[in-house]
Amino acid sequence: MQGNQPRLFDMEAVNIYPKPFLKWAGGKTQLLPQLTPFFPRYFERYSEPFTGGAAVYWQLFTLRKQGLIQFKTARLTDANAELINCYVAVRDNVDELIVLLTRHRERHSKDYYYSIRSLQVENLSPVERAARFIYLNKTCYNGLYRVNRSGQFNVPMGSYVNPRVFEEAELKSASFALQGVELKTADFREVLSWAQAGDFIYFDPPYAPLSKTSSFTSYTETPFGEEEQQALASVFRELDHRGCKLMLSNSWVDDTLALYKDFNCIAVKASRAINSNPEGRGKIRELLVLNYEV
Numbered sequence: 001m002q003g004n005q006p007r008l009f010d011m012e013a014v015n016i017y018p019k020p021f022l023k024w025a026g027g028k029t030q031l032l033p034q035l036t037p038f039f040p041r042y043f044e045r046y047s048e049p050f051t052g053g054a055a056v057y058w059q060l061f062t063l064r065k066q067g068l069i070q071f072k073t074a075r076l077t078d079a080n081a082e083l084i085n086c087y088v089a090v091r092d093n094v095d096e097l098i099v100l101l102t103r104h105r106e107r108h109s110k111d112y113y114y115s116i117r118s119l120q121v122e123n124l125s126p127v128e129r130a131a132r133f134i135y136l137n138k139t140c141y142n143g144l145y146r147v148n149r150s151g152q153f154n155v156p157m158g159s160y161v162n163p164r165v166f167e168e169a170e171l172k173s174a175s176f177a178l179q180g181v182e183l184k185t186a187d188f189r190e191v192l193s194w195a196q197a198g199d200f201i202y203f204d205p206p207y208a209p210l211s212k213t214s215s216f217t218s219y220t221e222t223p224f225g226e227e228e229q230q231a232l233a234s235v236f237r238e239l240d241h242r243g244c245k246l247m248l249s250n251s252w253v254d255d256t257l258a259l260y261k262d263f264n265c266i267a268v269k270a271s272r273a274i275n276s277n278p279e280g281r282g283k284i285r286e287l288l289v290l291n292y293e294v
């Protein structure tokens with residue numbers, strides 16, 4: 001927020017329902033019709049420890065606006081610091097962000113893409129970092145997020161003829177939906193220091209691989225392997241004991257079914273977009289875990 005002044009929003013931003021404005025691997029937009037019937041109707045606080053494109057938060061915000069569910073506050077966290085910095089800029093500085101993005105969109109070319117990609121984020125202001133992040137996300141190959149060992153984004157340019165980069169109304173409606181939302185760069189385990197009985201928490205981790213050779217785990221500098229999947233299941237059990245309402249997505253494989261066998265395991269159908277193995281494309285069964293009855 002600018003100083004202590006409340007932001008003024010144009011009516012268009014207030015009336016448009018927010019939706020993901022980033023391309024994010026594993027985004028949940030296409031699964032929302034299947035997830036929505038399982039959302040609890042009343043809770044005080046919402047949290048998403050693997051926020052990514054935030055499809056589920058935008059949906060909960062919309063359902064609340066329509067009077068279909070009730071909750072008071074939300075807390076979105078993710079291990080990707082550039083992603084969280086981007087949401088902070090959208091929340092607090094959307095007008096300046098739009099000016100910078102307009103400039104990126106006007107100047108877009110191959111040379112420009114690689115010059116922006118090579119910038120060191122430490123030398124940029126938070127809002128410049130956010131504009132760079134959105135610009136690269138919308139013009140890079142497949143919207144992938146991948147960094148090298150020193151944390152530098154290294155995805156090549158995609159072959160879009162006229163990339164959209166951003167929609168002003170979409171960013172403004174996201175900004176409106178993020179007012180009052182707590183945003184933090186954090187490992188998923190950090191939810192333990194915050195969660196209390198009655199909270200609703202949705203976990204959408206990098207999925208366990210369908211086979212040992214098909215893993216896609218490079219959203220951040222740190223991979224998400226078997227150990228992390230087990231640690232996540234421990235967090236889930238701990239929060240269950242605390243009395244939180246929990247929902248979790250993952251792949252439908254023996255390892256995850258074993259980790260969550262004491263909970264309500266539901267099969268949902270999804271189509272996989274990012275998968276190097278062509279046999280993995282098309283409709284596949286995914287796991288939805290709940291620790292409550294609907």
Ligand SMILES: C[S@@+](CC[C@H](N)C(=O)[O-])C[C@H]1O[C@@H](n2cnc3c(N)ncnc32)[C@H](O)[C@@H]1O
Nearest residue numbers: 026027028050052053055079080187188204219
């Ligand atoms: C499957 S994506 C979430 C997709 C999101 N639900 C959506 O609709 O776009 C997984 C997210 O987990 C984050 N992540 C990876 N390892 C993490 C960790 N150890 N703690 C917290 N977040 C992590 C990644 O940065 C990524 O944004």
